[in-house]
Amino acid sequence: MHRSSFLSLLLCSALGLFFPAVATAAGPAGNVVELTGQVTAESIEEGLFPKSATASDCAEAAKAGFTCGQIVSRKTYSLPVDVSFAVGSAQISAAAMSLLAQFGPVLKRNEQSGNKVVFVGHTDASGSQQLNQRLSQQRAEAVRQYFIKDFGVTPSFLAATGVGSAQLKDKDSPNSAVNRRVEITTKPAK
Template identity: 40%
Template sequence: MRAISASLLMAATASFALTACVTDPVTGERRVNQAVYTGALGAGVGAGLGAILGGKSNRTEVLVGTGIGAVAGSAVGVYLENQKKKMEEATQGTGIEVTNTGDSLLLNIPSQVTFSSGSYTITPEFRPTLDKVAGVLTEYDRSFVDVYGHTDSDGSDAFNQRLSEQRAESVANYLVQDGVLRQRIATRGFGETQPVASNDTASGKAQNRRVEIKVVPVTEEPAA
């Protein structure tokens, strides 16, 4: 694993202390996530740093450090297709779309089934579905999980950016509480910058208010 300077180690360790604290998506309460804290200690400081610093290469090191192996290149297609079937079963009738892009799965989650307007608190109706999604992610654990938040164009750019980040973080925290390894997960908010429909209509805005979960298998990489 790459050498890390003392100053970076201190900064990343401080960041990890924040990472180990999660916001309950239901109550909004901040608390220490014992599973994250204990798991990171077991995997070692280096593994924790990899997750904090981000990037596919670093996250690969993290997962190797936790004992999770990679998917051989020739097996990725079967791995994704089997996981897609499980995800479709878990989300049937919810309005969630599951797409196999060839090298990843993409779950498109409309905001009306996850959050109230202007809120990042997960609705009670969506929790059972998210529990099932977490179950599939735990079963198929040789993958990265990226959670993306998006909004429509209503409101200021700054408000929408922060709201998209908060929604992605809420879903990520919920998945962690459901047992998905924190080191696998990254979040990002895109605000209103990536619409999939026109913001000139109510139906278009509804499509743009969404959360996406991208699942990318950890694949074997050639040595540097």
């Protein structure tokens, strides 16, 4: 990447302008991948652990106070509604485990990537704010524990956070099952 192009990219990011190569840890709506079927290990790896075009791009990013992960687009993966959580439950279904199993080897292989995998738990709006916050945290932690126990992923590489019903997927139907989910993303480790 040419230095002036790279600096323009950083400037656009700093000004908060939309620029397709820049994404936040949670990613814009276009960077959310619904897990509706089999995904490949390669697509998971490219989405969660994107690589910069060149090492010099990363060096330029570092000079500007950014990391490589901040200058390339990341994806967020979301468990689909048909395998999401039952009302009031943090139990991972067999169908959800089948989808999540595809992530296990990729996470294990990328433990030293300089990133942190973040599981974000969500609820619908049917419970109290306090209950939803606790339940969303339990859902995210259940997914985190699945990767620790079943794939031997290092616990410090994985984080779990709950957002309750604060980020509804379907705001017009706040109690819809589509709102009960866990999303998987990465962010640069600090």
